Amino acid sequence: MPSLLDGSTPLSPTRVRLALLALSLGAFGIGTTEFVAMGLLPNIASDLLPELFARSPEAANAQAGWLITAYALGVVVGAPTIAGMVARFSRRAVLAWLGTAFTVATLATAVLPSFELVLLSRFVAAIPHGAYFGIAALVGARLLGPGRRARGVALVMTGLTVANVVGVPFATWVGQGFGWRAAYLIVAALFALSTIAILGAVPAQRGEPTQTLRRELRVFRSGQVWFALAIGSIGFGGFFAVYSYIAPIVTEVSGAAESVVPWVLVTIGLGMTVGNLVAGHLADRSVARTLVFFFVLMLLVLMFIAVSARSLPLLFAGVFAVGFAAQGIGPTIQTRLMDVAGDSQSIAAALNHSALNIGNALGAALGGAVIATGVGYLAPIWVGVGLTTAGIVIALLSFRLERRQRGSNRGPSGLVEDDAVEDRALAERNLGADVKA
Structure with missing residues (x-):
């Protein structure tokens, strides 16, 4: 595994693996929080919309489905906005702040009393989603270096895919047995753990000091x-x-x-x-x-x-x-x-x-x-x-x-035949x- 240098100090293969694991843990939490609502919609609807649920469970479940839509909209809005604004800052620090935001917003989802407030919390919780994956992908790509960048991106994304195998089914089981709020408390704990792991394992990596949102939007x-x-x-x-x-x-x-x-x-x-x-x-x-x-x-x-x-x-x-x-x-x-x-x-x-x-x-x-x-x-x-x-x-x-x-x-003599070279x-x-x- 190639090492990246800070002047002359290489990163050990163990340090690289731990850093990728920390980034993947954050992705695991995101994958779990994004999809767990799909399995718990009836539980959420009966708790937050009890009168509507008593009259028509179908209508209550449909309205609770807006929680999924709100999360998707938060991702669409937050991804370019947050990523563009923080490009000049240390990437490890940005990832830690994003992990903290995930933790707080997910805790809010677990404790807020009304449907409207929970809906707002899901939108807010999604805002760091795209920025986290984007910056984590850049860090993962750089950790493995040229020629292995896509593998670095894929290793970060592994947390998201494993969440669909383990995290979502487990959180759904917890939510069905102990209440849907318990599922989100578990997800908030995952985000808190991933934030600590990022601070401890991911190497400091400077951003682009000259970058601004306006320049990023180019x-x-x-x-x-x-x-x-x-x-x-x-x-x-x-x-x-x-x-x-x-x-x-x-x-x-x-x-x-x-x-x-x-x-x-x-x-x-x-x-x-x-x-x-x-x-x-x-x-x-x-x-x-x-x-x-x-x-x-x-x-x-x-x-x-x-x-x-x-x-x-x-x-x-x-x-x-x-x-x-x-x-x-x-x-x-x-x-x-x-x-x-x-x-x-x-x-x-x-x-x-x-x-x-x-x-x-x-x-x-x-x-x-x-x-x-x-x-x-x-x-x-x-x-x-x-x-x-x-x-x-x-x-x-x-x-x-x-x-x-x-x-x-x-010109013909300057063509790059294999895009991997480029x-x-x-x-x-x-x-x-x-x-x-």
Whole structure:
């Protein structure tokens, strides 16, 4: 494992691993807090909306669903804003402050008495989400150094994928047995622990002293940044068109008992964990090829699920594969944004999470719209096929325009044949060794 230097002091492999583990622990807490509400909506609705729940549990659950929407909106708003404002500060200090904000806001969710206040706390709790992942991705990439950046990003994101396997099911079990507020108290404790771990294990890493929010916002002048955001917002929406309605697909299409749903969710989480790690290795060789590969794989898997979901064993195989493909896309888009952002690294890394949460909202909304027409629970899968196809088209167009621009700027003899070579050159410029042990 290559070491990063502060003048002459290398980081030991153990220190690098501990730092990555601390960053991943924060990601684990975020993954748990983001998705645990989905399993506890009836509990939250009956507690915070008792009169409405007594009249109509369906209406109360629908209103409680705004807690999920509020979190997604907080991510979209907070990711570019916070990341742009803090780019000039020490990255370890910023991560610690973000962890503290997560802790306080999650505690507020656990203790506030009314639905309106809890709704506000979920929006506030989501504001640090994108900035944390963006800055943690930059730190993880620099810890492993040029040529291994995507693996650094993937290792940070491992906490998010493991949360879907362990954190969300466990917090849901606690919330069902001891009250939904207990689940959020556990998540707040996770954030507090991750903050302490970051302060103790992550090396000090200076920010960009000359960067301001105005300068960071220059990233939006890049057409390739807009392409990368569109790939995430539209193409990744194909996954959420299916994931959002996996429970009725299991019970109504496959005919399985409700108790099977958590096992299907665990299977998706396992696929996401494996896909995340595989993508980290592949993207260090070629971001473009890796992105197209996982998008095409997700397209094929979605079509497979659409025609085989009535068989429960085949559905299990399909959801593992769709989790694998979807999470292969996530860190690859993250790396792509870092590659095309120039000097606006902090905001670009965070924007990935705004894009993915737009995909979350888009896929869920379009999937729900087709269900509302009465065409059945397989219809969202075909919506996912359409969104994924659009993502592939956007990605191919982006790479083609980039190659054309390289040719016009450098001439035939200056073309870079392997984009991994260019990635390393960019990494050496943007990710210089400025980490202190």
